[in-house]
Amino acid sequence: MQIERMCISCRSVYKINQLWRFVLELDGIVNFDLFLNLDGRGAYVCKKKECLQQAIYKKSFTRAFKKQILGIRVSSGENTHT
Ligand SMILES: [Zn+2]
Structure with missing residues (x-):
């Protein structure tokens, strides 16, 4: 079974492979976690450019x-x- 997360933009729930992960760095910069290997609190946005914008x-x-x-x-x- 795959993990599901909510897109913070459109608030729909997607499987984790349909989402981009972002992590908040200590310096206040949100970092795009391309390889899903960054530590810290994550936020997810579905893989649509409009949704990210x-x-x-x-x-x-x-x-x-x-x-x-x-x-x-x-x-x-x-x-x-x-
Ligand atoms: Zn979305």
Whole structure:
């Protein structure tokens, strides 16, 4: 049986392989956990670009982590500030 998690953006439940995982770093940056091997509290967004954009736009990460988010690291070295 596969683990299921809720997308923080559209609030639908998906199997874990249909979701992207994000981890909040100590520096307030949300890191895209591409290889599902980062420690820390995770938040999940389903694998749709629109959903990820909505999550950033609607500050779903702030709600999910209950912390101020200073930026989002989507790929290596690239920061998208909200
Ligand atoms: Zn979604």
